[in-house]
Amino acid sequence: MSGARTGRRAEAVLLPICNLAAALLLSGLVIKLIGEPPLQALRLLAVGAFGSGENLGYTLYYATNFIFTGLSVAVAYHAGLFNIGAEGQAYIGGLCSGLVCLAAARWPFALVLPAAILAGAAGGGAWAFIPGYLQARRGSHVVITTIMFNFLASALMTYLLVHVLIEPGQQTPQSREFPHGTWMPAASLLLGSFPGDSPLNFALVVALLASAAVWVLLWKTRWGYALRVAGENPAAARYAGISPESIIIWTMLLSGALAGLLGLNELMGSQHRISLDFPAGAGFVGIAVALMGRNHPLGIVLAAVLFGALVQGGSELSFDMPHVTRDLVVVIQGIVILFCGALENLFKRPLSVLWRRTRSSSS
């Protein structure tokens, strides 16, 4: 009995390592293909991501976005739902947080923060609620509708930024700057000069609190248990008196709300205005983060740091290697999603065979 359990534990650690190793190997091959030395690239990437306080600050800043979207994808995943719409939910949620900031010129920050969190969660949640409702009540598949809602969000935001929110007299489709009082406190307030000029800010703390809250909610409450049962086996859930439909709707609301918090970091913490396409693919990276982190909050935080490091290290790398751009980071993200998500059985079966063999030979 305990053997099976250790086996599962070992798998939870070994499998991501195998997947990561395979993804790294393939990424190295791609770097080789574009004519750069892979090992040196890897070294520069690591230095760029963790080499100094400022670099680490950037890494954690990017990671903050990915924690929000990763949690969003994971929560839906536990209920058996595939939320591909984190991108659009983050976009709309950020809009709502941003609108609060624009309106709250004279508010104390202690009031701005909860209002912005609520607005972001409400905006993202609303954008996910519709696909959730349609899945639960009308049977339209959430994968397709969330994709459609990404495009709808993008169209809506382009319209708003070009025609409504644009700063009068300006050409760039972005809002005016948020009042200073609504900016998210920078990490340098607490850490001094350690994070340098990096945009690392208090939103990281919000993200970590959200991770802890998700862990408590999913594994320590009745509702979280119901959610996971509905995800594993809707028929059994119904038999146990759980309504899978209401679970679907509430889960999508929560999932969208988590993605909707991205604006706290990206807009309030760094850009200080609502801009075009500010989620910049974080919703899709969230899929990779959730898969890599095995849909567990702790794993998600670690995976988010890894992907943050990839983005930050990649942009440093592009200074040293002329043929490396942020596109290469996108390739590596894709490769990681491929191995951790689509090809997870590639190592699962060999690993479990290996495990059984070592067990039987030792006993």
Next chain:
Amino acid sequence: MATYTIIVLLIAATLRVAAPLILAALGGLFSERSGVIALGLEGMMLGAAFASASASAVSGSAWLGLGAGILAALLIALLLAFACVTMKGNQVVAGIAVNIMVAGLGPSLALAWFDQGGQTPPLSNPAQRFRELVWPGAHFAARHPVPGLLYSDLISGHNLLVYVAFACAPLAYWLLYRTRWGLRLRAVGENPPAVDTAGISVAKLRFSGVLMSGALCGVAGTYLSIGAGAGFIRDMTAGKGYLALAALIFGKWRPWPTLGACLIFAFADALATRLQGVPLPGIGIVPVQFILALPYALTVLLLAGFVGHSIPPRAIGAPYDKQK
């Protein structure tokens, strides 16, 4: 007279915008009817757009470009089929992974090979592209716009791949509904155990469905970079793969309605381009974003059952496991 010209030109533009959508959507049809979700259309198209533009830039031949485009898309389809069918992986994740990978790989390789900032060199030589074909008598017809324009600009005046796209619709219908392979392909998307029991390989059929979508996306991507465009640029598919998927769902997973959906979506696109900044009587300026968002909104409404009803293939998204 002016209205007549505008309408004819608008329809002509619709046909050109529709071509890659039709190719990709019909490709997706084969994949989805075999039971494999066609989320990788975007990536296959983009990969083909890059490969065909690169091959055409290097070799100077549009035909070699087409070959390279189809080959690249087939390779991506092979990877997808391996992940989804052989490895029984999550089909949604596989599609997304491939799309993201290709989105980064194209510009990366372009930069490494051509050193022009993530693009392929512009194709200036006429032999490097599929150019508009002028049918016999088109010049003569254009001199008498009514009804000559219908011939010179609607029937004549498109590149070869546009005609290929429209020819693919009846071909897809025939393949799916009039051949043994098509019958089996549809069956494997509905009830794979039955197909397996009949002694036919589920995996082989699904591979053929996915590869078919690769081949057609190969043509679609080629159309984008060396037919309509003159070279590969970053993210040049711009969501067309997802739009094709929406069209295929809007077309209720059947060839003719899918063709219709592609035409409606393409018309919205052509109209949006046309209406950019033009005030309409009584309405004022319609923001183009709303027209461009229309296909997605319509698809959601259809899926929700508010506009007709659309039922997906029964076994879609589920890997087939003999032992279960």
